[in-house]
Amino acid sequence: MIRTTHVGSLPRTQNVVDFIFARERGEEYDRAAFDAAMAAACSETVRRQVAAGIDLVSDGETSKISYATYVKDRYTGFDGDSPRNAPADLKLFPGFLERLKRDGGTPSYARPMCVGEVRSKGQGELEKDIANLKAGMAEHGAREGFMNAASPGVISLFLQNDFYPTREAYLAALADAMRDEYRTIVDAGLMLQLDCPDLALSRHMLFADLTDAEFVKIAEGHVEALNHALTGIDPARVRVHICWGNYEGPHICDIPMDTVFSTFMRVAASQLLFETSNPRHAHEWAVFRDRAAEIPDDKILVPGVVDTTTNFVEHPELVAERIGRFVQIVGAERVIAGSDCGFGTFAGFGAVDPEIAYAKLAALSAGAALAGARIGAA
Template sequence: MSDRILTTHVGSLPRSKDVTDLVFAQERGEAVDPAQFDAVIGAAVDDAVQRQVEAGIDLVSDGEMSKISYATYIKDRITGFDGDSPRTPPKDLEMFPSFLERQAKGGGTPTYRRPKCVGPIAVKSMEPLEADLAHMVAAMVKHQPGGGFMNSASPGVIALFQPNEHYATQDAYLEALAEAMRPEYEAIVAAGLLLQLDSPDLGLGWHMMYKDRSEAEYLRLIGGHVEALNHALRNVPADRVRMHVCWGNYEGPHCCDVEMGVILPTLMTAKPAGLLFETSNPRHQADWTYFAEMAHLIPEDKILIPGVIDSTTNFIEHPRVVAERIERYAGIIGRERVIAGTDCGFSTFAGFGVVDPSIVWAKLKTLAEGAALASERLWRGVAA
């Protein structure tokens, strides 16, 4: 970051049919040959890392190949989850029921199981994580990216999608989740990877989990989410962790999204040094103004990773647009503290993705091109 803008993304990438078929078969409880599963996932991770490197991405991921989703995968790793939970649509989609119905009929609503907490939370098995780490490290050794990260669910997002029916209080539930996830967080960093905590609950929670709460009450509640997260990270250096915050990776009105200016002070109290956030979709393009107005609240050790590519549209952004978005944030906190990212993942749920897989790779390539253009301007004074 001393002489150019680095590139990364939020994590999930398109999965092949072979991967999706195996992940869903496993989800349905069908017999899946462990050796076949390991071979297919390993090959998919290798391919994903190679494609990211070829596209010009510096900090790469495994694409979350082995996971059915970024939050519910934990049922295979920690105890206490079973059954299914009712679906609660975001508040903005409730306001436009015809659009909600169209989404459901068009296959835009994933139908996989979302278990609820019905018993004590504890570590069940580290084997799935160990397999993920082995695949990722092997792919990095082979393809030599600038660095790598691995996604992991935050305590708050687990609680968002898997409601508590066991613990006496929500705080007790979050505390148990934090302690059970702590070994995963520490193992990812010990493997030499950056840990990315997916925490959409801090934005999405306003119009899903806490949709009837006041703004003050909401801030108090997500403050508890951040406190639990920080406690789980007590043995992990801040500069080895980044946190992703978003308002839901779906095309929709988003007119009920909590304003970035409201939650930014709370986000700055989270331990992770890096913050990934949306700033390309139409609802959040102006959020840079909040960062400009509140720059004094951003600690000097924080790294901003704005989403300069939209993850819900098949438009391929022009490199000049990408560069302009990067430069806005560089002008606020300095060029050495900005990494170019994406608004969200491109395959948040296995088998579901609005952006065509071939276009995903084209969008990542234009992300790298835009970062290179911004670097020319920011370091070498090349005119636009």
């Protein structure tokens, strides 16, 4: 049996989006109604994952404005607005970038700067998310669940530093602040997923002026800060996701997986989630084959076997083929079928139609079943 999962975020209903943006804009809203909407939406999100055949489910990041900037609502020290910097590949095609802006293809949301000491406001909001997920799992029969959390590195990418004396000091402060969030998730019996696009995306978004070697040193510092925050947490309870940006674009400035492979392997997490379906990175399954000796025995590979930036629904045969490549590398017991990235990275924004997102998850599960049957028959 090949287990199935996805990266975490899923499409929100319009009711949920309206509540989230009312909070985002500082408007008055009914807090009890907000909480009730989040609980109901999370339950339905879990139900749909189970119906699609997903084994390791999430809350869909229902209550969050985005996978990284939600921290501004749960931690002190953030205000104002961070500089906006389009990815380097989109800058090379200004006509396409302008079209994205004109057609609403780039999400708009607050990205405050760090202007003071970063401290937790408490885990109350997180505990509500955890309770909603666990209630949904109990109601719909999901046995395994995970919850996303931002890594120190990705926070520093979107909420830039204007307070700490150095980037290193900022990362250290973020690591200390996020530690309780990570432990709260694990202590609740859920898998902790760390979202780390900073290990790849930030190369062409924030550090485009550096060489690859210089960027890798930056990324290694991010991993060091993250691992510090994970001190005392069993890596078997941790997943980590790396990506190059969940947007349709040329992606010709993406740093190769081969270049960041060793850095990725150093994260203190057992499950490694990465892109391997979109046209820019599908070939990089071969990196794992060619460097199989460097994959620690305790690592489980979670390749993205469906893309998250187009409305094509992958054929289960193609999904099974993609899964089979990784089974040949590390064995079936060390492969979980996943998605390239999230389907609802930002509330109210997503290239994939919500109904098609769940159709893709169903195709993922069907392909995993095919792959498992072929392994059993071999």
